[in-house]
Amino acid sequence: MADKSTKDLTLKQLLAPKYWFTWIVMGVTYLISFLPWQAKQTLGKYLGLLVYKLAKKRRHICDVNFKICYPEMNAQERESLTKAHFISAGKGLLETFDAWYQPASKLLPRVEFDSQDVVDKALEAGRGCILISGHFSPLDLCGTLIASHLDLHPIYKRQNSPVFNWVMEHQRKKVYSKTIERSDMREVLKSLKQNKPVWYAVDQDYGRKHSVFAPFFGRKCATISHIGRIAKMTKAPVLLLDYGRTKTGYTYRFSEVPDYPTDDDVINATIINQLMEKAIENKKEQYLWSHRRFKTPVNQGDPSPYDTM
Structure with a gap:
């Protein structure tokens, strides 16, 4: 059963003194969202650099991930990519507030999108479709922009x-x-039955219970296993959603995932991880490297690669 939502809490409940500082922060972010796009990109850059200086633990996580995924990189290259990641994350944070507070129409002229026909074809069978993507820094904003073209239901x-x-x-x-x-699988199935696209970001470690181990950049990691099962149960087609930030705006496109699902959870998870690797390749700095992607060891009881500082 899904956890209880907070959206039904009253404002009175959330106006207790312990929440005042958070409300002030939210007010500031609301005002920032009205700045011109380029100004927010610049502000996001310096916010990211500030966090880079302060967030030692997150820098360490990035470095470990780069050692695992790009063993050919030297220390200087890893540091440079870590800094670029934090800059991108700073921009992404401000883009999140754009997604919440500003109409998508303001940014649609900056969007490159040319694959609506792929989604239309997937929905012709009337079974909905499953969109899979990774966690990149403009996730929230790109979701809002896509929703201008498509009635998608995000997880x-x-x-x-x-x-x-x-x-x-x-x-x-x-x-x-x-x-x-x-956690609300009933609503997922209901949306697919209503012929809606359901959007999953599939590249985070949700622990041993909900995962199988499949290679990601050559190292086995916990990968969610239920995407293939849902696709097999509902016969909903699976599409890759590839999105990202460009120098002047945003791009997103859909493509079919062929020969999916198979009857093997590990093969299904491997296919997903390979798709994520390809999506990451041309925009490495935008990927969520500060997430502990390899935190669950294959052998229970083995140390996490992030344990040493």
Whole structure:
């Protein structure tokens, strides 16, 4: 059963003094969202550089991930890519508030999108479709932009901050006809039955219980196993959603995932990870390298690669 949402909490409940600072921060981000696009890109760059200086633990996680995924990189190259990642993440944070507070129409002229026919074809059978993607820094904004063309139902994870989560859920409700908390499988099946695209970001470690181990950049890691099962159960086609930031705006496109699913969960997870690798290749800095992608060891009890600092 899905966890209880915070979107039904009243403002009175969330106006307690312990939440005041968070509300002030949310107010500032609302004002920032009205800045010109290029100004926000510049501000996001310097915000990212500030976090890069302060977030030693996250820098370490990035470095470990680069050692695993790009063993040919030297220390200087890893440091340069880590810094670029934080800059991209800073921009992505401000883009999130753009997605929440500003109409998508303001940024649509900056979007390159040319694969609506792929989605239309996938929906012809009336079984909906499953969109899979990775976690890249402009995720929230690109989702909002895509929703201008497509009635997609994204899967999301609730945040720890009640105020942040309340604002997030209320603002997303203005963009999407429906959002689905990641544990709510009943709503996923209902959306597919209604011939809607359901959007999963498939590249995070959700632990041993919900995963199989499949190679990602040559190293086995916990990869969610239920995408193939849902596709097999519903016969919904699976599409790759590849999106990202360019120098002047954003790009996103869809492509079919052929020969998917198979009858093997590990093969299905391997296909997903290979697709993520290809999506990452031409925009490495935008990927969420500060996530502990390899935190669950194949052999239970083995140390995490992130344990040493």
